[in-house]
Amino acid sequence: MESIWKKDTDPGAVRQLKGSLQADVVVIGAGMAGLLTAFLLKEAGRKVVVLEADRAGSGQTGGTTAKITSQHGMIYEYLTRKFGAEKSRQYASSNQAAIGEYERVVRTLGISCDFRRCPSYLYALEGEAAEGRMERLRREIAAAAALGIPAEPARVTELPFPVAGAEVFPDQAVFHPLKFLRGVRQEVELYERSGVQKVRDTCVFTDLGVVEAGAVVFAVHYPWMVRPGYYFLRMHQSRSYVIALNTGKALCGIYRDMEEQGLSLRSCGDVLLLGGEGHRTGKNKQGGNYEELARQGRLLYPGAREAARWSAQDCVTLDRVPYIGQLSPASPNWYVATGFGKWGMTGSMVSAMLLRDALTGKSNPNSRIFTPHRLNLKASVPKLAQHTGSAVVNLSRNLVPVGERKVCRHMGCRLNFNPEEQTWDCPCHGSRYDRAGNLLDGPAQKPLKRCCSLRDQ
Numbered sequence: 028m029e030s031i032w033k034k035d036t037d038p039g040a041v042r043q044l045k046g047s048l049q050a051d052v053v054v055i056g057a058g059m060a061g062l063l064t065a066f067l068l069k070e071a072g073r074k075v076v077v078l079e080a081d082r083a084g085s086g087q088t089g090g091t092t093a094k095i096t097s098q099h100g101m102i103y104e105y106l107t108r109k110f111g112a113e114k115s116r117q118y119a120s121s122n123q124a125a126i127g128e129y130e131r132v133v134r135t136l137g138i139s140c141d142f143r144r145c146p147s148y149l150y151a152l153e154g155e156a157a158e159g160r161m162e163r164l165r166r167e168i169a170a171a172a173a174l175g176i177p178a179e180p181a182r183v184t185e186l187p188f189p190v191a192g193a194e195v196f197p198d199q200a201v202f203h204p205l206k207f208l209r210g211v212r213q214e215v216e217l218y219e220r221s222g223v224q225k226v227r228d229t230c231v232f233t234d235l236g237v238v239e240a241g242a243v244v245f246a247v248h249y250p251w252m253v254r255p256g257y258y259f260l261r262m263h264q265s266r267s268y269v270i271a272l273n274t275g276k277a278l279c280g281i282y283r284d285m286e287e288q289g290l291s292l293r294s295c296g297d298v299l300l301l302g303g304e305g306h307r308t309g310k311n312k313q314g315g316n317y318e319e320l321a322r323q324g325r326l327l328y329p330g331a332r333e334a335a336r337w338s339a340q341d342c343v344t345l346d347r348v349p350y351i352g353q354l355s356p357a358s359p360n361w362y363v364a365t366g367f368g369k370w371g372m373t374g375s376m377v378s379a380m381l382l383r384d385a386l387t388g389k390s391n392p393n394s395r396i397f398t399p400h401r402l403n404l405k406a407s408v409p410k411l412a413q414h415t416g417s418a419v420v421n422l423s424r425n426l427v428p429v430g431e432r433k434v435c436r437h438m439g440c441r442l443n444f445n446p447e448e449q450t451w452d453c454p455c456h457g458s459r460y461d462r463a464g465n466l467l468d469g470p471a472q473k474p475l476k477r478c479c480s481l482r483d484q
């Protein structure tokens with residue numbers, strides 16, 4: 028179940044770390060966030076080393092739908108209520124700026140990656156309660172416009188189904204994420220299949236060698252350490268599904284239902300990427316998500332042939348804003364970029380710009396809303412209880428006999444079998460393992476122990 032990006036991109040030759048190196052900054056993780064951060068730091072004159080456990084782009088970046096947009100669902104009215112206008116403007120303007128920065132990098136490096144500008148639409152379905160949806164959408168448009176985004180209402184779209192209305196952001200973009208990364212990776216000092224085993228202060232250890240640097244950036248999707256930072260308390264992962272359909276015609280714009288459970292649509296040539304069916308990772312005992320997407324695809328595009336199907340997951344923070352900046356006050360030389368809530372294309376570029384500035388001593392007026400130090404345990408109690416409630420329930424389910432369970436190597440939650448992907452998934456923080464117990468996704472960093480992995484369902 029490979030994405031269309033992985034199917035048509037040659038990852039190139041592997042260079043592994045050997046021995047000891049010194050650098051100004053070591054970036055752990057070569058997904059979109061890590062490679063962009065490394066590249067912008069290199070442009071700013073820093074010596075950067077990137078260490079990747081697998082291949083560049085092999086993580087969630089390889090499963091994205093690669094819309095580059097500041098239109099992140101119904102976000103701006105919510106942000107303005109929660110953070111106030113000043114910080115919400117930081118979110119809006121840095122995500123808008125990220126689109127232009129992608130264009131600059133594509134042009135500067137001459138990367139051929141199908142980058143194109145296009146409008147982005149957030150649509151309200153017609154039908155029952157449509158007026159209520161439209162009222163919420165009008166408020167969202169007003170909030171986005173008040174923060175400086177040229178958001179407009181739209182009545183007509185190219186979608187093959189009627190909508191009650193939509194919010195449109197002009198001049199957003201799409202690209203081929205792995206062709207783009209192939210261009211960027213050539214510019215940085217990257218070591219693949221060089222997974223980090225431990226970090227002590229600013230010394231980063233792999234099985235093959237050590238890198239000593241002035242600062243460490245964790246761009247590993249979900250930081251694995253329990254302390255400092257307590258990221259396991261503040262993020263869960265959500266998985267979504269994509270099918271690629273040969274529809275024979277292309278949508279010019281990119282589309283997302285305003286409702287969380289609705290569809291996402293974008294074209295890549297005459298292949299349509301239809302996304303949706305999201306759920307908390309580890310909570311998919313029934314399966315049927317691909318079939319439901321395929322059913323909707325058949326209704327919308329009768330006769331279209333399926334070219335690929337895949338799924339991926341992303342980290343969701345307590346307040347829907349990524350954590351970008353110093354990882355914790357207790358570790359002044361550690362930095363982090365995580366929690367992109369399925370908007371990690373602009374999120375990765377925002378991370379790269381903020382971390383470049385933080386690590387080169389430049390102040391960035393947009394940094395405050397993203398600071399990872401914003402965990403206010405007291406104010407977050409209701410949300411934290413809701414978020415960790417699931418984790419506690421899943422930890423307590425470990426009270427079943429050992430032979431009957433598979434237990435996650437991150438913090439010991441009991442795993443659930445995912446019939447859709449034939450994987451063992453952790454409902455606490457989203458680690459995943461294949462049937463043989465090999466690690467697929469973190470925050471866990473180790474495969475299942477043999478005693479737990481050998482008995483299948």
Ligand SMILES: Cc1cc2nc3c(=O)[nH]c(=O)nc-3n(C[C@H](O)[C@H](O)[C@H](O)COP(=O)(O)OP(=O)(O)OC[C@H]3O[C@@H](n4cnc5c(N)ncnc54)[C@H](O)[C@@H]3O)c2cc1C
Binds near residue numbers: 058078365374472
């Ligand atoms: C179905 C789906 C569709 C999406 N579509 C969009 C979209 O259209 N637009 C958008 O903006 N966002 C989208 N997103 C979100 C976006 O894809 C992600 O936010 C983004 O790819 C995350 O990038 P990353 O670099 O943080 O993580 P990753 O790409 O996962 O990179 C992290 C890297 O760290 C490496 N790593 C981990 N541990 C170690 C270690 N110990 N040592 C060394 N390396 C390590 C991993 O191997 C991996 O390569 C989507 C998400 C999903 C699930």
Ligand code: FES
Binds near residue numbers: 259440458
């Ligand atoms: S991912 Fe944290 S316990 Fe499994």
